[in-house]
Amino acid sequence: MQEEAMLTHAExxxxxxxxSFLSGAQLxxxxxxxxxxxxxxxxxxxxxxxxxxQADDFYILVExxxxxxxxxxxxxxFSVMPQASTAGQLFGFAxxxxxxxxxxxxxxxxxxxxVLAIDGQWFQNLCKAxxxxxxxxxYTLSRAYAGHEYKVAGSxxxxxxxxxxxxxxxxxxxxxxxxxxxxxxxxxxxxxIVGPSGCGKSTLLNGIAGFDSLTSGVxxxxxxxxxxxxxRPKPGPDRMVVFQNNALFPWATIMENLICGPVAQxxxxxxxxxxxxxxxxxxxxxxxIENLYPSAVSGGMGRxxxxxxxxxxxxxxxxxxxxxxxxxxxxKSVTHNALLELYDLSRKTVMFITHDLEEAIxxxxxxxxxxSRPGHIKQTIHINLPxxxxxxxxxxxxxxxxxxxxxxxxxxxxLKAFVSGEREFS
Numbered sequence: 508m509q510e511e512a513m514l515t516h517a518e519x520x521x522x523x524x525x526x527s528f529l530s531g532a533q534l535x536x537x538x539x540x541x542x543x544x545x546x547x548x549x550x551x552x553x554x555x556x557x558x559x560x561q562a563d564d565f566y567i568l569v570e571x572x573x574x575x576x577x578x579x580x581x582x583x584x585f586s587v588m589p590q591a592s593t594a595g596q597l598f599g600f601a602x603x604x605x606x607x608x609x610x611x612x613x614x615x616x617x618x619x620x621x622v623l624a625i626d627g628q629w630f631q632n633l634c635k636a637x638x639x640x641x642x643x644x645x646y647t648l649s650r651a652y653a654g655h656e657y658k659v660a661g662s663x664x665x666x667x668x669x670x671x672x673x674x675x676x677x678x679x680x681x682x683x684x685x686x687x688x689x690x691x692x693x694x695x696x697x698x699x700i701v702g703p704s705g706c707g708k709s710t711l712l713n714g715i716a717g718f719d720s721l722t723s724g725v726x727x728x729x730x731x732x733x734x735x736x737x738x739r740p741k742p743g744p745d746r747m748v749v750f751q752n753n754a755l756f757p758w759a760t761i762m763e764n765l766i767c768g769p770v771a772q773x774x775x776x777x778x779x780x781x782x783x784x785x786x787x788x789x790x791x792x793x794x795x796i797e798n799l800y801p802s803a804v805s806g807g808m809g810r811x812x813x814x815x816x817x818x819x820x821x822x823x824x825x826x827x828x829x830x831x832x833x834x835x836x837x838x839k840s841v842t843h844n845a846l847l848e849l850y851d852l853s854r855k856t857v858m859f860i861t862h863d864l865e866e867a868i869x870x871x872x873x874x875x876x877x878x879s880r881p882g883h884i885k886q887t888i889h890i891n892l893p894x895x896x897x898x899x900x901x902x903x904x905x906x907x908x909x910x911x912x913x914x915x916x917x918x919x920x921x922l923k924a925f926v927s928g929e930r931e932f933s
Contacts, residue, residue, distance in 0.1 A: 514569070516541050518838065519623060522567055525595025528651070532644055535566040536637050540630065544623040555614040555622065562601035562610050566625040571620025577612040585588070590617065591740060600652040602627025603645070604693070642689070649691055650727055662694040662744075663729055663823040664856030666715060671724035672881075675711050684710045686881035688724070694823075695854040699867035700875045703921040707882025708860045712826050715858065717742030727825060744772060747817035751829040753809050755801040760795040761788075761812055768820045778899065780819065787815045790852070791845035807838035808833075811845045818849060824856045831866065840898065843869060851895050867894065868906060876916040879923040886916045 514522075518772055519541035524530050529537060531788045544567070555566065555573065566573075573591040575598070591614075600633050602626075614707050624827035627827060634641035650667050667689040675682040686862040700708050712725055717733055717740040726734040734740045755764050763786075766780035775783070788794055791811050796804055804812070810830050817825050829840050847870065861867050867874045869892055878885040888909060892900055900906050 510872050514546055514623075519544055522569060522623065524596050525593075526567060526597050528597060528621060528644070528648055533640050534645075535635055536641060537680070538897065539633055540625060543629060544625050547622050547624050549616045549620045549622070551616055552617050553616050555616065556610055556618075557613045558610050560610045560613075562599070562604075563627060565597065565599040565627055566614070567623040567625070568592070568596045568598070569621040569623060570594060571616060571622075572618040573598060574613060574615045574617045574623075575612045590756040598897060600648065603630060603648045604652050604691075605612060616671060646689065646691075650730055661814055662690075664694040665697060665727075665729050665825060666690070666692040666858065667727040667730075667854065668711065668715070669725050669727070671711065671714060671726060672722045673707065673714065673719070674722045676860040677722065683881040686883055688883045689877065690884060690903075692856060692858060694729075694856055696870045697850060697857040697859065697862055697870060698875060699859040699873070700872035700877060701861060701864060701867050701917055702877030702882065702885075703879050703923075706877040706879050706920065709828055710882070712748070712858065712860055714740070715824070716746050716748050718748075726871055728863075742821055744768070747820055747822040747824070748786050748826045749810070749813045749817055749830045751832045753801065753806070754813060755816075757801050758799055760798050761804065764801070764812065765816050765819055768786070768816065772820070773820060775819075778876055782813065787849070788812075789817065791815070794840075805838065807842045810834065810842050814849055815881065816848055818853055818855065822855065824858065827857065827859045829860055829862065830844070830863070835911060839866070844898070846870065847894075847896055864910060865901070868892075868909050868913060869901065874909075874913060876913065879920045885920065888913055888916070 523537050576590045634645040638724045646669050671688045673685040714734050719732050720740050721736050766782040769775040769779050769780045789876040875884050876886040
């Protein structure tokens with residue numbers, strides 16, 4: 508590879524404006540990108556990047572032709588193209604997405620090729636610094652990549668919440684539960700949401716599940732709309748919910764509860780469902796309860812069964828709404844470890860609502876702190892604790908530091924919620 512800067516700033520700017528995603532961006536943002544972009548030349552048959560490489564840069568084609576061997580046909584709806592051959596075309600989306608560790612496709616030069624390389628992390632920070640316009644651009648690119656990853660790599664479960672709002676009783680008391688809330692959750696990510704009571708945590712979860720409509724904004728799953736104002740929300744088996752109250756069928760045995768969904772939906776034969784259910788029950792220490800009824804098992808056991816039932820239905824996303832609330836400390840610890848084992852096995856996307864900060868940090872990859880009503884994301888806490896996890900990390904310096912950070916963020920919002928509540932009743 509040779510690296511020579513030959514294009515002028517004006518020529519780089521013209522190339523950026525040729526791109527359909529970037530053409531409407533603010534001029535000062537595009538000018539910064541043009542200034543930061545590095546010109547790079549690649550010979551025929553070389554690879555700009557390969558599948559599984561770390562995603563550092565994204566690229567704008569100057570001239571030449573780049574093929575993506577993993578893409579069999581054009582999927583224009585999801586920005587998945589088998590090749591980049593037009594000046595101004597953007598590829599290497601992965602670098603634009605927060606927290607994305609590696610590529611899902613490769614980029615092979617089918618001709619001698621010249622590109623502009625742009626650092627993805629730098630670009631993310633630039634967009635965030637440009638307020639609404641920059642954030643909108645970043646969300647648009649992320650959403651395009653969500654469909655791209657789902658179609659090409661089969662990675663399901665990308666949740667994209669954009670500017671979501673929910674007003675209860677809009678023509679009466681007009682209670683604003685959630686306002687201008689935006690979240691991106693990548694396939695296979697475990698995200699916990701914490702915040703004071705009434706901040707809109709469950710409202711968001713119900714919006715994703717399709718149980719409640721939005722007043723404003725939109726929710727996407729793998730690039731497809733599942734909830735937006737003016738259309739009926741779309742609940743479905745691709746999103747399974749585990750609630751804080753027992754939702755097992757009381758008239759059915761544990762095994763009947765587990766295999767009912769996948770067999771009824773023709774996802775598995777009865778024999779396959781039985782085999783998988785037995786294996787998962789054994790994995791979390793529940794062998795031998797298959798023929799019992801829900802009333803005969805403890806609350807902690809019931810929660811584990813519900814999580815297994817959700818997994819057996821093979822959803823794209825599992826939504827957990829304070830599933831361990833009211834469970835005693837010892838049972839909760841056992842159930843946490845069971846959930847982590849099942850998560851490590853399946854790597855499903857998990858959104859977990861809780862008031863328990865220690866629980867959130869122990870389980871999640873990221874903890875999102877919601878502000879008091881109207882709810883929106885106030886702070887993101889990245890949990891860089893290694894997996895698989897065990898109870899030993901609960902006393903580690905890093906865990907205690909993260910817990911202190913979370914306590915400080917939530918305490919401030921809880922005080923605001925308390926003062927607001929006092930005003931409402933005064």
